[in-house]
Amino acid sequence: MATASTATRVSARRARAAHVPATRYDRRLAEILTHATEVFCKKGYEGASMRDLSRESGMSLAGLYYYFESKERLLYLIQKHTFSTIVQRLKTRLEGVSDAEERVRIFILNHLEYFLANQAAMKVLSHEAEALKNGFASEVAAIKREYYRICVDLLDDLKSERGLQFSTRLAVLSLFGMMNWIYTWHNPRVDADAASIAREMGDIFLRGVVDNKRRGR
Amino acid sequence: MATASTATRVSARRARAAHVPATRYDRRLAEILTHATEVFCKKGYEGASMRDLSRESGMSLAGLYYYFESKERLLYLIQKHTFSTIVQRLKTRLEGVSDAEERVRIFILNHLEYFLANQAAMKVLSHEAEALKNGFASEVAAIKREYYRICVDLLDDLKSERGLQFSTRLAVLSLFGMMNWIYTWHNPRVDADAASIAREMGDIFLRGVVDNKRRGR
DNA sequence: AATTAGTTCGAACGATCGTTCGAAATTGCC
DNA sequence: GGCAATTTCGAACGATCGTTCGAACTAATT
Numbered sequence A, B: 001m002a003t004a005s006t007a008t009r010v011s012a013r014r015a016r017a018a019h020v021p022a023t024r025y026d027r028r029l030a031e032i033l034t035h036a037t038e039v040f041c042k043k044g045y046e047g048a049s050m051r052d053l054s055r056e057s058g059m060s061l062a063g064l065y066y067y068f069e070s071k072e073r074l075l076y077l078i079q080k081h082t083f084s085t086i087v088q089r090l091k092t093r094l095e096g097v098s099d100a101e102e103r104v105r106i107f108i109l110n111h112l113e114y115f116l117a118n119q120a121a122m123k124v125l126s127h128e129a130e131a132l133k134n135g136f137a138s139e140v141a142a143i144k145r146e147y148y149r150i151c152v153d154l155l156d157d158l159k160s161e162r163g164l165q166f167s168t169r170l171a172v173l174s175l176f177g178m179m180n181w182i183y184t185w186h187n188p189r190v191d192a193d194a195a196s197i198a199r200e201m202g203d204i205f206l207r208g209v210v211d212n213k214r215r216g217r
Numbered sequence C: 001a002a003t004t005a006g007t008t009c010g011a012a013c014g015a016t017c018g019t020t021c022g023a024a025a026t027t028g029c030c
Numbered sequence D: 001g002g003c004a005a006t007t008t009c010g011a012a013c014g015a016t017c018g019t020t021c022g023a024a025c026t027a028a029t030t
Helices: A024-043 A050-057 A071-094 A100-117 A119-127 A134-162 A168-184 A194-209 B024-043 B050-057 B071-094 B100-117 B119-127 B134-162 B168-184 B194-209
Strands: none
Touching: A024 A050, A024 A071, A024 A119, A071 A100, A071 A119, A071 A134, A100 A119, A100 A134, A100 A168, A100 A194, A119 A168, A134 A168, A168 A194, A168 B168, A168 B194, A194 B168, A194 B194, B024 B050, B024 B071, B024 B119, B071 B100, B071 B119, B071 B134, B100 B119, B100 B134, B100 B168, B100 B194, B119 B168, B134 B168, B168 B194
């Protein structure tokens, strides 16, 4: 019995000297996660079989189970890592920026940049949001809630700074809709890059929310 | 062999005297489609088994195959009917309205009203957009393209009427994102009704797109 | 009542699903 | 080289998948 609980051991003191040494185990696991993400993206979580994942990653069917104990846990690992990374990146980018509108624009840019740079992972995150059962689901839901909360706070800041009046909930969910829907249509050969799309979507959303005169209440 | 190609016979001269007589066959098929929609909504197309559908609809597993020849065809029937209905409803509502902004608002209201009134069907339509294979997929894609095209035309009209400049493609896809994302969050016990949401989303989107001064180009 | 057409079902088909297990292969260490 | 720990794999498990088939049931027609 190699490890009591696979894919749980905390990557053995990673980043000791900045240039990520990382265990052989960790590297192999990351490879598998990457391939699995691609397959889940293409065929969906339910539609992808463990044998599909085996073929794509070049490892035997049984070999996969050395790295995680179930298909569901694999999805969980992908979702948790993806979501954690995007939240962490956002926090770093927001540091030191105080202008409310600028902060919202950073949120949008961060989201879209990561989305387009990791399209497969983000599609799996968006599209398979309900695939996990109770235990795994709640952990991912917690990160999601944190991310949602950050966006709510950004918009509330903007509201109070400019004395605006709109439903924060509806605004946040509309913004997420605009951004997340991108996995259904974005074509790198036709559409602009993340920065351009972020600017245009930011224009639409911010102008839409930052009511300049007209409309009394 | 009852019928050469099940679920294809054109519902035997329906609507002869307005009050939809409809064959026994047609009524039963519609019932099954309703139950199947619910199951696909809850468990996803791949995640739902024919035995799930059998249980939910109260008909034996084999009995289902009297009404359609495959699980995929069942999904096709649901998607095609749902999409056709929403397009048809939209066309009716747009008749006689000439103001460009009003027409866009009708589009939004029609979409959201149908979405919330037929949440399960619309989720299956949005979420399982890639589940169909070549043959079935292209037919649904054709209706989707028509619907998309209508929205593009509405926005182009608005653009030329007011001399605006924005990417129609991005605007349309952002709008669809805002609206379609609703299946991930709408809670009838918390959120407002379709008309209110349509108004608020319409405000955000239209104000965002109808640039009033500022920003030279 | 008898005959036909339309509808439903139990039972089974082969295929594929996620997962397990013990043995083989590989690696890191002395 | 030899030994132990780590990593990989072939083969199989029972369960469940979508689908089929012929018999049984019900409804409509004569």
